[in-house]
Structures are given as structure tokens and as C-alpha cells.
Amino acid sequence: MRIRTRLLLLLIAIAAVPALAVGLLAWRDAERALSEAVAEQHRRTARAEAEHAATHVLSLATELGGALVHQEPLALGPSEAQEFLIRVFLRRDRIAQVGLFDARGELTASVFVDDPEAFARQEPQFGRHDTVAAREVEDFQRRSAGLLSQVSEDRAYAVSAPYLTAVRRRPAVVVVARAPGTRAGGLAAELGLEDLSQRLAMRGVGNERVFLLDGAGRLLLDGEPERERRQEDFSGKLTGVAGAKQTGLADYEEEGRAWLAAFSPVPELGWVAVVARPREAALAPLHALARSTFGVLGLTLVGVLALAPLLARALARPIARLAEGARELARGNLAHRISLKRRDELGDLARAFNDMGQALEQAHRELLGFNEQLAAQVEERTRELQQTQVQLSRSQRLAAMGDLAAGMAHEMNNPLAAVLGNVQLMLMDLPEEDPSRRMLGTVHQQAQRIASIVRELQLLSERQQLGRLPLDLHRMLQRVLESRDAELSLVGVRVDCQFHPGEVKVLGDTQALGDVFGRLLGNALNAMRDRPERNLVLSTQVVDAELVRVEMRDTGRGIAREHLERIFNPFFTTKQQWTGKGLSLAVCHRVIEDHGGTISLDSHEGVGTTVTLVLPAAPASGGLV
Structure with missing residues (x-):
């Protein structure tokens, strides 16, 4: 295959594949961004409608409660109670009927429109209210009495579940307010939800649909009375909408169309506000983006076909020089550089090739340095192995x-x-x-x-057969310090406990470990006598949840370096005066070794000594000793 053909295919691939990839990526990003924007807009709308619905209903509850606070209607006579209810009835539109109930839940007075002409002669504002049938009055009284009996003493009002009126077949709720204080009875009103339905119809712009569902997921309001009467069940379509407690997103299908929806619970009412839009309408801008992307891809291919012969002639020689440079690098000549003074892509490629050669040369030098570092690490591990061998030799010698x-x-x-x-x-x-x-x-x-x-x-x-029980390390250390409290005060030692946060448990024998820490504390006190600075730091640290490290640092006389290798030998002592037996550290070494731990000592003459103990940690579920 000739280079012109190869270059043509290469340019097509280089031009078409990135354009297609960019288009797909742009499509994906745009789809995600658009989906997020639509979802966020739907969530805001759903929250707003939920808050408006709650305000619309609960404001009536507030008004009823306020009416009861300012006047005690149960103490009024029949005419005054009727006048009181008329004022409540006329306070806002869409109130179909109001009633006053005593402590036994029986209706004492009510106002509703059953003769529009007669009411219109009394008060023109009665025309803003629906005409109520006798069956609907009975239904209202039954619902109100039952709802009042369910209002707890710590609440002032309650709202019934939404329902369709018996004759008018309109959505409504019963709102009751309980008499405050020790007074019994309350005030009830039937509120029609037509205003909310009209608002939802107006809020649905274009293909967008806004509607309310009841607590069971059935359609409550959406601006279309006929569909509201059918009470369509959305609980199977919208996952998680029934009884929703927080805002969410969902997809559903209706009449062969996919819808994107957001829902939000209506505060205190148990309803759910839903905002939905057809998926194709929400993602319509993406189709325009796709057409633009494929148009750009077509123009790119046409340009490639026109420019391929010219580019093939201009690229053959520089490519040959690049190939020669690659062969030089393959031979190991990392210092080879290509001199190609061009300001096009081939020039960039030559500079990138030179940068690659420089990077390889730098990497080679770094590899040599890494080898040196690896050798140093090997030396460090060897030193650690030698220390382990020294400790093993010490254990064998002590044995x-x-x-x-x-x-x-x-x-x-x-x-x-x-x-x-x-x-x-x-x-x-x-x-x-x-x-x-x-x-x-x-x-x-x-x-x-x-x-x-x-x-x-x-x-x-004697190899100690110690009982391994989980014990509280901090509590044991505190007991050891308390046992030497008088001696610490007498010598003037300042103790600083830097314990690991929380509870630290180790497996061991309380008496044996307490004797070890007591011996180490006695050595530290002896070393700090007559010292100008007498500080003792006792610290604990959990290592990898399996080991516990304990350090005891003093500011005593310290130990000469030539004595450190013999410090655990029996009968060896560095004390200025022979006051013991020279067996304390040897016994400590044997006890810690019997516990499956290690003990080490680091000291600088004239500075102080640090004793480090590593003990196995106890399981978290073990009891404490």
C-alpha cells in the first residue's frame, strides 16, 4: 500500500474518529448536563408547588385556630354563633361549609349554601361558594367529628385525607381546629381544592405537566376535572412516590411516551407534588447538537480527501528523518536529537521526539539513581536483619x-x-x-x-507459663505510677503520660507485666537522682491494630554506648553504686519474651534512656483485667 493511500486512511481515521468521539462525548456530557438541569428545574418546581399546596391548606387551619383564640364560640348563643360562623365562612373563597362542634363531637351550628338565591339576598359574597347538597352536609359532619376526635392535645389543628364530594364530585379536604386550653370542641371547614387545580393547569407550560398525588400515589389534582375524578394510580409508575418523605427523581411511561419526573412531599399533608415532561421534549436540544456534530464530521472528511495528496508529498521526507531518529534511539543512542525546523505538526512531532529522547535519558539517569537507592534499602534491611540476629543471639545467651x-x-x-x-x-x-x-x-x-x-x-x-488475658494497659500503667507516687514526688520527677486515645488492651499477665514496668520505673528513678532535669515520659501507641508499643523516656545519666550490648546480661549493671543484683533487665527481657513481645533500649550518656516494649494487642471483644 502506497504512503499516499496509507496517509489518506490515516488522516480519515485521525479526523473522523476524534470528531466522532468528541461528538459522542459532547452528546453524553450535554445529555448529562441537560438532564441535571431539567431535573433541578423540576425539583424546584415540585418543591414550590408542594409548599404552595401546604400553605393553601394549612393557612385555613391557622385562620380557624385564630378565630377560636380570639373568641369562644361555644359560649355564644345560637344567633351569635351563627354570625361567628358566617364571618369564618366568608373569610375566603372555596369554603363549602363550616361547622361548630361541642366536646362530644356533635354539631352545634353550621353555615353552608343550599339556596343560592336566598343567600345572595342576605350577602352577595355567598355567591363565591358552592351549593352543598344534604348528603354532602352529612358527610362533612361525619368527617369533621371523626377528625376532631383524633386531634391530640399537643396539636391545634388537623387536615383530613383528600376526597371527592358526594354530589359535586369535586376534590376537597376537611380542616379542623381544636379549641385551645381546657375548652373542648372545635371548628371545622370543608375547603375545595379547585384553586390548586387551576394553578396546576396554569403551571403546566407546553408539554410540562404539574400534578398532586395523595399519600397512596393516586392522582389528586392536575387541572383536568375528568382525570381528577378517575383518581389514576401512579404508585406503580413512579417508583418511591407513594409516601415520599423527601424530594426525588423518577421516570415513567404513559401512552407510549417516556416522561422525566421530579416529586416533592407536601409538608404535613402527606401529599406529593410531581412535575413531569416528555423525555423527547426535555432532550430536544440534543438532536440539534447531533445534527451539528455530523455536519462538522462530513465537512472534515471532505477536507481530508482534498488535502491528503498535498500532505503526503510534504510529509514523506520529515517522516523518514523521524524514522531515522527512532532507529538511533533503538540502538541506545539516547543523546540523538532530530533537527527539523518546521512550525507545523511535524515540527511539533520532532520536538516531541527530542523531548522523549531527553526524558528517556533522564529516566536512565533516574534508574541508575534508583538502583543506588535500592542498594541502600538492601543495606538497611541487612542492618535490620543483623539487629534481629543480635536479639536472637541475646535471647539464646540469656537462655x-x-x-x-x-x-x-x-x-x-x-x-x-x-x-x-x-x-x-x-x-x-x-x-x-x-x-x-x-x-x-x-x-x-x-x-x-x-x-x-x-x-x-x-x-x-524458668520459662513463665503466664495466663494470657486481655488487660487495660493504661489502667495498669496508672497503678504502677500510683505505687511509686511518693518516691516520684520525693525525687522531684515530672511525669508526662502521652497515651494513645481511647482504650488500649494487650494480652498478658497483670502481675508479671506490672513487675516489669515497676522495675523499669525503678531504674529510671535511680538514673535521674541528682540530675538537674528530671522528666519521665510514658507513651503508648497502637501499631497496625495488632501490636502495642510502650516507650519510657527519662532524662537520667544515660548509658555508655559500649555497654548497650551487655545491658540485658545477668549481673551486669551501670549503676554508680551497687544497690541491686544486676538481674532486673534480664528478668524484664525474659518476661516480655514470654509474652510474645520484644524489648529494646536506646541510651545516650548524659542525655537519657528510652526503653521500648512491643506487646501483642488483645482482641477488641476481650474482657478487661
Whole structure:
């Protein structure tokens, strides 16, 4: 295939595919944006109609309640009560009838139009109200009495479910207001919904349709009386509209047409306001966009066919130079650059090619640097492995020394018990003034010291079978601090607890871990004596929800670096005066190891020491000790 043919096909693909893709993307974006705009407009309209419907009905409830507040109609005589109801009746249009009910729910007075000519002679404003049949009066009294009986003491009014009047077949609701305070009875009025229906008919502009549904999803009002009488059920068409509590969107089909709808609940009435528009009408601007897109695509293809021969001749030589540059890069010559001084797309391609070569060269240098970084990481991991090996060696060394200590303790216990027993017998036989008693007391004291060392050796040598129970780490640390509170105050140590937020639980033995923290706290106190700054920081941290890290940092004398490797060895101490047995840290190491944890120590001479313990975290469901 010749380059001209290939270039023609390439240009067609380059021109047509992007244009088509842009058109499809533009269509999708425009459809989404238009759908969102239509939906938002429908939501606003639905909310507005819902609020207007609620205001239209609930304002009558407010008026009825206000009439009861300003006057007590049940205390009026028949003529005064009738005059009171006439004022209420004439206050607004579309009130078909009003009634006054006593505490037993029985009607005491009512006003309605049953003879238009007679009422017109009395008051011309009666002409604004419908003529009511006797059956409708009975229905109104029954509905009003039932609704008044359901009004709770904490509410002043109630509105019935919408219904069609028995004779006129017009939508209406009953609004009742309960007498305030301790007065019983109330005021009721039947409100026709024709004004709302007319408003919905006017709000439906063009193909848009605005209507109200009752709580069950049946058509209540839409401006067409005949359709309102049929009470069409929309609960199956509009998903989520029945009993809706918040604004939403829905699609439905009617008479073969797809509709886009938004709905909003009517406050306090349980109705739903719906705004709908046919989908093809809502998305009509997209069809114009599609025609424009395909027109542009056609013009683009015609231009490509006309310019392809000229472009083929102008592109052959620069493409060859670009191919040569690509071969140079393939040979590994990353410093090769193409000199093509053009201001068209090929020039841009040559500059992009040079940028690519520069980027490859830079990437090569970065790869070399990455190799060096990787080597450093390997070295770091090797150092960590060496530290692990050191800790393992320390554990093995402590285990070996523990076995030796076990043998020593076993061999020393019996002779030591004999010495202590004989000394105690001799002390019991000697009088208080005998000069030998003081010497025997010293022997007894030192023998007890040897017994204490033997017990420490047994702690070091015996693998503890500790009960692993979930325990509250913070509570245990607080108990350890409280046990040393007097000594901390005496030395003048300021303690700063930086605990992890919330409850932290670890698996372990309370007595054994409490002894470990007590020993570590005693070492810290000893190291901070006679120091100008005496601060102790105790912090906890949860690591990956499986481990708990505890750090104890003091500002004591610190430990020389050459002693750090031997710090956990039995009988090794850095104290300036021998006040212990040199077994404390060795015992701590054995206990923490028995708990499945680790202990490490970092110290700088003259600065302070940090002891870090890592313990297994307890499951979240475990009980606390």
C-alpha cells in the first residue's frame, strides 16, 4: 500500500474518529448536563408547588385556630354563633361549609349554601361558594367529628385525607381546629381544592405537566376535572412516590411516551407534588447538537480527501528523518536529537521526539539513581536483619545463662535453707546482750540477700507459663505510677503520660507485666537522682491494630554506648553504686519474651534512656483485667 493511500486512511481515521468521539462525548456530557438541569428545574418546581399546596391548606387551619383564640364560640348563643360562623365562612373563597362542634363531637351550628338565591339576598359574597347538597352536609359532619376526635392535645389543628364530594364530585379536604386550653370542641371547614387545580393547569407550560398525588400515589389534582375524578394510580409508575418523605427523581411511561419526573412531599399533608415532561421534549436540544456534530464530521472528511495528496508529498521526507531518529534511539543512542525546523505538526512531532529522547535519558539517569537507592534499602534491611540476629543471639545467651542459673539456684537452695535455719535457731538461743548476736544477724541478713538472688535467678531461668488475658494497659500503667507516687514526688520527677486515645488492651499477665514496668520505673528513678532535669515520659501507641508499643523516656545519666550490648546480661549493671543484683533487665527481657513481645533500649550518656516494649494487642471483644 502506497504512503499516499496509507496517509489518506490515516488522516480519515485521525479526523473522523476524534470528531466522532468528541461528538459522542459532547452528546453524553450535554445529555448529562441537560438532564441535571431539567431535573433541578423540576425539583424546584415540585418543591414550590408542594409548599404552595401546604400553605393553601394549612393557612385555613391557622385562620380557624385564630378565630377560636380570639373568641369562644361555644359560649355564644345560637344567633351569635351563627354570625361567628358566617364571618369564618366568608373569610375566603372555596369554603363549602363550616361547622361548630361541642366536646362530644356533635354539631352545634353550621353555615353552608343550599339556596343560592336566598343567600345572595342576605350577602352577595355567598355567591363565591358552592351549593352543598344534604348528603354532602352529612358527610362533612361525619368527617369533621371523626377528625376532631383524633386531634391530640399537643396539636391545634388537623387536615383530613383528600376526597371527592358526594354530589359535586369535586376534590376537597376537611380542616379542623381544636379549641385551645381546657375548652373542648372545635371548628371545622370543608375547603375545595379547585384553586390548586387551576394553578396546576396554569403551571403546566407546553408539554410540562404539574400534578398532586395523595399519600397512596393516586392522582389528586392536575387541572383536568375528568382525570381528577378517575383518581389514576401512579404508585406503580413512579417508583418511591407513594409516601415520599423527601424530594426525588423518577421516570415513567404513559401512552407510549417516556416522561422525566421530579416529586416533592407536601409538608404535613402527606401529599406529593410531581412535575413531569416528555423525555423527547426535555432532550430536544440534543438532536440539534447531533445534527451539528455530523455536519462538522462530513465537512472534515471532505477536507481530508482534498488535502491528503498535498500532505503526503510534504510529509514523506520529515517522516523518514523521524524514522531515522527512532532507529538511533533503538540502538541506545539516547543523546540523538532530530533537527527539523518546521512550525507545523511535524515540527511539533520532532520536538516531541527530542523531548522523549531527553526524558528517556533522564529516566536512565533516574534508574541508575534508583538502583543506588535500592542498594541502600538492601543495606538497611541487612542492618535490620543483623539487629534481629543480635536479639536472637541475646535471647539464646540469656537462655543458656538461665539454664546455668537454674542449676545454681537448685544447688544453692538446700544449703542456703540449712544456713538460714541454723542461724535463726542460734539467734533464738542467744541473749540480746551477747556480742555474737550482731555477727549472726549480719550472716542472717546476707543469707537472705543470697536467697533473694536465687529467687531472681529462678525468675530468669524458668520459662513463665503466664495466663494470657486481655488487660487495660493504661489502667495498669496508672497503678504502677500510683505505687511509686511518693518516691516520684520525693525525687522531684515530672511525669508526662502521652497515651494513645481511647482504650488500649494487650494480652498478658497483670502481675508479671506490672513487675516489669515497676522495675523499669525503678531504674529510671535511680538514673535521674541528682540530675538537674528530671522528666519521665510514658507513651503508648497502637501499631497496625495488632501490636502495642510502650516507650519510657527519662532524662537520667544515660548509658555508655559500649555497654548497650551487655545491658540485658545477668549481673551486669551501670549503676554508680551497687544497690541491686544486676538481674532486673534480664528478668524484664525474659518476661516480655514470654509474652510474645520484644524489648529494646536506646541510651545516650548524659542525655537519657528510652526503653521500648512491643506487646501483642488483645482482641477488641476481650474482657478487661
